[in-house]
Amino acid sequence: MKPTKRPARPNFSSGPCAKRPGWSVGGLEGAAVGRSHRAKVGKQKLAAVISRSRELLGLPGDYLLGIVPASDTGAVEMVLWSMLGARGVDVLAWESFGSGWVTDVTKQLKVADTRSLVADYGELPDLQQVDFGRDVVFTWNGTTSGVRVPNGAWIPDDREGLTICDATSAVFAMDLPWQKLDAVTWSWQKVMGGEGGHGMLALSPRAVERLESYTPPWPLPKIFRMTKGGKLIDGILRGATINTPSMLCVEDALDGLAWVDEIGGRKVMQERSEANLATITRWVERTDWVDFLAVRPETRSCTSICLQIVDSWFAALSEDEGAAAAKRLVALLEEEGVAYDIASYRAAPSGLRVWGGGTVENADLEALLPWLDWAFEVTRRAG
Ligand SMILES: Cc1ncc(COP(=O)(O)O)c(C=O)c1O
Secondary structure (H helix, E strand, O other): OOOOOOOOOOEOOOOOOOOOOOOOHHHHOOOOOOOOOOOHHHHHHHHHHHHHHHHHHOOOOOOEEEEEEOHHHHHHHHHHHHHOOOOOEEEEEOOHHHHHHHHHHHHHOOOOOEEEEEOOOOOOOOHHHOOOOOEEEEEOEEOOOOEEOOOOOOOOOOOOOOEEEEOOOOOOOOOOOHHHOOEEEEEOOOOOOOOOOEEEEEEOHHHHHHHHHOOOOOOOOHHHOOEEOOEEOHHHHHOOOOOOOOHHHHHHHHHHHHHHHHHOOHHHHHHHHHHHHHHHHHHHHHOOOEEEOOOOHHHEOOOEEEEEEOOHHHHOOOHHHHHHHHHHHHHHHHHOOOOEOOEOOOOOOOOEEEEOOOOOOHHHHHHHHHHHHHHHHHHHHHO
């Protein structure tokens, strides 16, 4: 039977993600548009994004935080290009974005002493194999497989190398052990439901020490350069951005941060996301045709919730037929206006990916689930 109740907001994309509940363009009226980002007003707003993020995330006092170009990718790449090569590197990957960082390290930077620790979709590499005498590059939450590291217990406090963590779909949704992470990146359009284009980069004192004591052998484009004459350009970490940010996006980031504060802070954001995962978990447990892509329950992401179709009809299809059937299912939901952008990532096994970050209302997820059952049934019957 076709359900009757529709999600009030069908936005379940894994980035850009749903705006915060109650968001409207009107909330951006105070934006410093048409003004220089180097004017007092612009600088104040950029500095406010940094200071409010710091407070809400509970960043250690001696960590630095900055706004950098080119979204999360820009933030990760400026770290890889600026810091790697000083010692051996262990780079971990278990889905598409992590694989991208493996490519950067091995094929672009060509760091000779690199070990790639790679696992298939649904799994994690063996974290016990990681050598923290080396620099370690990893993704906290694999957005395209819905597999996250369960915690930071595998990272020693007294490591010699640096830990470089792409945490873009984890920050504001998962507990991050900041003291175990030396360079952490994220963007505004993920858990905060902000706008794309800008990256956030947090640096530990040891990461800053690396920047100031090491010069990589390869050229650094201007947008990656964080030091001048062997000293950190610390203005970058106070809101003096390397190049021009969008003041409209900055205003939207401030709007998102104010909302998080209003609802009770990071902890409430994390609880909202975990509650969304719990809702989907209950449904998966009572539903035969679907399962998590993440094999181990403690690695299941509460943000990018990736699901595979395990029904015997579907399993008998070829890879192409399966991909086409999943595409039809997703298209049906979009036509009904009940779920947008929930196809699995293009390089991931075909299935569904539903965003469960804190800007998604639990009631909307509850309303979505009967539609998933309905769309699966319609797709299966159509063969
Ligand atoms: C884990 C991860 N890393 C990197 C990216 C790329 O982010 P951006 O588009 O912000 O550069 C994404 C985007 O979804 C991601 O999920």
